[in-house]
Amino acid sequence: xxSTPTKDYVYQHITRILQEQFDLDPASMxxxxxxxxxxxxxxxxxxxxxxxxKSLTSKKVAIENFHQIKTIGDLTDAVFNLLNEDGx
Amino acid sequence: MLLLDRAWRVxxxxxxxxxFGMGALMLGIFLGADLVLVRARPATKIRVxxxxxxxxxxxxxxxxxxxxxLTYQCDDFTQLDCRGKLIIANHPTLxxxxxxxxLIPNATFVAKAAMTRHFFTGAIARLAGYIANDQxxxxxxxxxxxxxxxxxxxVIFPEGTRTTDAAPKxxxxxxxxxVATGCNIVPVRISCEPPTLRKNxxxxxxxxxxxxxxxxxxxxITLSQVIDTERPVGIQARQLNDYLQDCxxxxxxxxxxxxxxxxxx
Numbered sequence: 001x002x003s004t005p006t007k008d009y010v011y012q013h014i015t016r017i018l019q020e021q022f023d024l025d026p027a028s029m030x031x032x033x034x035x036x037x038x039x040x041x042x043x044x045x046x047x048x049x050x051x052x053x054k055s056l057t058s059k060k061v062a063i064e065n066f067h068q069i070k071t072i073g074d075l076t077d078a079v080f081n082l083l084n085e086d087g088x
Numbered sequence: 089m090l091l092l093d094r095a096w097r098v099x100x101x102x103x104x105x106x107x108f109g110m111g112a113l114m115l116g117i118f119l120g121a122d123l124v125l126v127r128a129r130p131a132t133k134i135r136v137x138x139x140x141x142x143x144x145x146x147x148x149x150x151x152x153x154x155x156x157x158l159t160y161q162c163d164d165f166t167q168l169d170c171r172g173k174l175i176i177a178n179h180p181t182l183x184x185x186x187x188x189x190x191l192i193p194n195a196t197f198v199a200k201a202a203m204t205r206h207f208f209t210g211a212i213a214r215l216a217g218y219i220a221n222d223q224x225x226x227x228x229x230x231x232x233x234x235x236x237x238x239x240x241x242x243v244i245f246p247e248g249t250r251t252t253d254a255a256p257k258x259x260x261x262x263x264x265x266x267v268a269t270g271c272n273i274v275p276v277r278i279s280c281e282p283p284t285l286r287k288n289x290x291x292x293x294x295x296x297x298x299x300x301x302x303x304x305x306x307x308x309i310t311l312s313q314v315i316d317t318e319r320p321v322g323i324q325a326r327q328l329n330d331y332l333q334d335c336x337x338x339x340x341x342x343x344x345x346x347x348x349x350x351x352x353x
Contacts, residue, residue: 020320021320021321021322021323022320022322022323022326023323023326042225042260042264043224043225043226044225044226044229044260044264044268044325045322045325047226048320048321048322
């Protein structure tokens with residue numbers, strides 16, 4: 001049985017982190033929501049998000065180039081791909 | 089008579105700009121060369137550079153006053169212990185940093201990146217170990233942590249640049265640093281009346297009368313006074329940033345904390 005979460009699970013997990021860590025309204029979030037322009041997430045916030053994402057995997061999630069991630073959808077894809085790489 | 093006074097202040101302002109630029113350039117070159125020649129340790133270089141900058145900035149401000157370009161009041165600084173504390177200030181004019189360099193000993197400034205690379209000021213800014221404000225947030229946070237751990241005062245203008253006519257919007261860097269280190273914060277409210285040397289204002293556009301600067305040190309802030317330090321750090325930084333912005337931009341009696349604290353004090 002595969003233990004890799006689905007992409008929808010990863011997305012829900014990320015929006016929950018954003019809600020809990022930054023008091024953001026989940027209703028205001030979609031995969032197209034821009035992390036910086038719409039949610040005012042800065043690079044320090046990004047570090048905290050990556051630390052929180054540890055709970056999805058057994059090790060610290062390291063996304064090399066967070067600057068290239070624009071939207072919640074981009075972050076979901078990056079984390080999902082990372083988890084699949086881990087699972088292989 | 090008024091016209092003559094204004095013409096004098098335009099000429100004297102031009103001279104002051106030239107004096108500042110050449111002074112900063114010469115200081116960077118000669119002090120830098122001296123410190124290389126005596127093979128000073130990095131920490132010694134920084135300490136000496138800041139000491140010299142402080143003395144020269146104080147002389148420069150007295151020169152401006154002597155030329156009839158401004159008056160000022162900054163009495164609160166005599167008893168101020170800034171060691172290991174974050175100093176934040178609003179930024180109405182070009183001279184704010186010059187005043188604070190004169191008033192606060194051994195301060196690490198988070199300086200506008202353009203200033204740290206500028207032909208005239210870049211060398212001395214680098215010699216003094218100032219941190220450029222265009223660094224990645226994580227790198228800036230690390231530099232700030234190290235400065236506070238050394239016992240430096242860390243000076244930040246949270247607006248990032250001089251105030252414009254639009255409502256000021258504080259960047260979250262200062263709040264992030266305070267939350268990450270737990271350091272106390274000393275707000276300094278700067279006022280200048282009539283306004284001069286503002287963002288997008290030409291140097292020769294002098295105000296109708298001599299401007300008066302007031303530097304007021306407000307009550308020191310401990311984080312637990314103003315935010316819930318049990319909440320996630322992202323929320324703490326946002327709450328603190330809102331608080332600091334109110335603190336420095338609202339018109340409240342000098343020295344008092346504003347009433348609309350997130351937790352109510």
